[in-house]
Amino acid sequence: MKDNINILTIVTWVLLLSSVAVLLNDFREFDFKQFENFQNWAKTADGNESWFTSKNAIQWSYYALSAGLFFWRGYLIYGFSYFLFILKEIENGNYFSDTNIKHFKKIGNIFIWYTVNVLVLRFLLAATRESTFNFFNELKAEFTFLIPAGLAFYIFAEMFKRAKKAEDENELTI
Amino acid sequence: MNTKQVLSVMKVVSWVIFIGLCINTGAIIISFLVSLFVNPEAASDLYINLNMSKLYEYNLWYYISMMSLIIALLALKAYIFFLVIKIFSKIHVNNPFSSNVAALVYKISYVALSIGVMSIIASSYKMWLVKKDFITPISFGSQEFLFMAGILFVVAFIFKRGVEIQNENELTI
Numbered sequence: 001m002k003d004n005i006n007i008l009t010i011v012t013w014v015l016l017l018s019s020v021a022v023l024l025n026d027f028r029e030f031d032f033k034q035f036e037n038f039q040n041w042a043k044t045a046d047g048n049e050s051w052f053t054s055k056n057a058i059q060w061s062y063y064a065l066s067a068g069l070f071f072w073r074g075y076l077i078y079g080f081s082y083f084l085f086i087l088k089e090i091e092n093g094n095y096f097s098d099t100n101i102k103h104f105k106k107i108g109n110i111f112i113w114y115t116v117n118v119l120v121l122r123f124l125l126a127a128t129r130e131s132t133f134n135f136f137n138e139l140k141a142e143f144t145f146l147i148p149a150g151l152a153f154y155i156f157a158e159m160f161k162r163a164k165k166a167e168d169e170n171e172l173t174i
Numbered sequence: 175m176n177t178k179q180v181l182s183v184m185k186v187v188s189w190v191i192f193i194g195l196c197i198n199t200g201a202i203i204i205s206f207l208v209s210l211f212v213n214p215e216a217a218s219d220l221y222i223n224l225n226m227s228k229l230y231e232y233n234l235w236y237y238i239s240m241m242s243l244i245i246a247l248l249a250l251k252a253y254i255f256f257l258v259i260k261i262f263s264k265i266h267v268n269n270p271f272s273s274n275v276a277a278l279v280y281k282i283s284y285v286a287l288s289i290g291v292m293s294i295i296a297s298s299y300k301m302w303l304v305k306k307d308f309i310t311p312i313s314f315g316s317q318e319f320l321f322m323a324g325i326l327f328v329v330a331f332i333f334k335r336g337v338e339i340q341n342e343n344e345l346t347i
Binding site (some may be wrong): 004005008011012015032083087089095096114145147148149151152154155158159160162163166167169170 | 180181184187188191258270271285292317318320321322324325326327328329331332335336339340342343
């Protein structure tokens with residue numbers, strides 16, 4: 001089992017580092033392209049126009065919403081990093097520790113918050129660009145993995161709490 | 175939100191996803207069979223605007239291989255959620271650790287591993303087709319399933335340990 005834990009730890013590190021690298025690269029490209037477009041637009045924009053006219057507000061909100069999506073991606077990667085702590089505890093033989101219970105709940109929270117917030121941001125992004133937003137198509141990708149996974153981790157946390165109680169009772173009896 | 179409520183939500187979510195995946199798989203199988211035996215035009219709109227008509231025209235066996243991989247992946251994903259629904263029918267909130275549930279979690283981890291491996295094969299096949307100037311409009315995500323398989327394998331092992339502790343407790347009582 002220890003070998004399996006080591007392999008899984010390595011896989012988790014590889015996944016985390018590659019996700020961070022992809023996120024940083026995407027952010028660098030976004031910052032470069034979007035900010036350049038934004039600067040070009042700002043040079044020709046009419047300074048007398050009211051802030052709340054559609055062009056001003058739309059350009060700013062599109063930029064802010066896109067940056068927001070990057071934040072939530074980073075938040076999801078942060079959630080995945082908790083798996084490393086869980087694997088460390090399991091490697092040390094502490095299967096039903098308070099740390100594992102706490103971390104499973106946190107991972108569940110992060111998955112669900114990420115899904116909800118990304119859906120909202122994508123809806124707002126589609127609204128600012130006046131493009132179509134198909135709720136079910138957008139929900140499909142996250143729905144089939146992240147929401148069930150998030151809820152499953154909540155359930156694991158509860159089960160591990162009960163197992164910890166049983167383990168403590170056992171030890172007291174001994 | 176207490177465990178019972180979360181379990182109820184999970185049951186509903188699992189059923190919705192399972193039915194959705196079954197509909198997806200069934201629709202693609204039917205449109206694939208129609209494209210093979212009734213009307214080749216069906217290859218241009220298999221399901222949700224999936225257009226494989228160019229691959230069909232180029233080589234029938236490439237088309238059959240690609241569609242077999244897509245159908246197998248969808249069927250395995252539906253099977254995972256079928257196993258999840260089975261877990262919910264067997265799990266008891268007060269005594270969650272049972273050997274049946276541990277065995278089902280192990281099964282799910284093996285099926286997730288199969289999906290991950292098959293997705294890698296499908297992605298490699300897709301890259302090979304790209305070299306022949308065929309771009310298939312479908313992506314195969316293998317990483318999340320391989321990761322899920324690993325996590326579930328560890329969780330199944332922990333479940334086994336939970337079953338041992340629960341049995342010891344019951345014997346003591």
